[in-house]
Amino acid sequence: MDASIKTDQIKILEDFFKGLSNVDQRKIFMASFRRAAKPLIAAEKSLVPYRTGNLRKSIGSVELRDEVAILIGAKLSGRNKGWYAHLVEGGTTERFRRTKKGAPTGRMIAKPYVEKAYNMTKDQMYDEMEQAWYDEIDRFIMRTNKRLKK
Numbered sequence: 001m002d003a004s005i006k007t008d009q010i011k012i013l014e015d016f017f018k019g020l021s022n023v024d025q026r027k028i029f030m031a032s033f034r035r036a037a038k039p040l041i042a043a044e045k046s047l048v049p050y051r052t053g054n055l056r057k058s059i060g061s062v063e064l065r066d067e068v069a070i071l072i073g074a075k076l077s078g079r080n081k082g083w084y085a086h087l088v089e090g091g092t093t094e095r096f097r098r099t100k101k102g103a104p105t106g107r108m109i110a111k112p113y114v115e116k117a118y119n120m121t122k123d124q125m126y127d128e129m130e131q132a133w134y135d136e137i138d139r140f141i142m143r144t145n146k147r148l149k150k
Contacts, residue, residue: 010134016137024140028140029068030063032133033069033132034061035135035136036125039124040072040117041059041061041072044073044113044114044117046117047116047117048113049111055074055084059073059074062075073114088108088110088111088113089111089114091108091109091110091111092107094107095107
């Protein structure tokens with residue numbers, strides 16, 4: 001079986017990307033990062049311990065300002081705050097109340113759902129990243145052409 005791949009279209013897309021402004025390049029990267037991160041976010045939501053559902057609802061991605069990167073995990077904004085995600089992920093030590101007798105309040109056992117989700121989906125994410133990047137460049141070209149025709 002003989003397989004051949006034409007790379008001239010990929011070269012054209014890469015040259016087009018290099019000619020874009022930094023702002024447009026960042027938009028393309030952010031969109032491709034978000035698309036590639038979807039399997040990780042879905043895996044995290046499926047593995048997170050369920051009690052009230054607030055932590056599950058807060059899992060998503062956030063763009064970092066002035067950087068070409070996104071953070072994936074529990075978001076601290078909005079109604080469903082996942083402010084306790086680090087406690088679920090890493091657990092806690094035995095805690096005690098500040099009373100005369102020092103009554104124990106217990107500890108939280110670690111349930112590392114983020115690490116498990118990452119290990120399950122890392123190959124899929126890296127494979128999807130390149131294709132998502134090319135798709136976003138193609139979408140950018142289509143949007144630009146549509147704006148120019150108006």
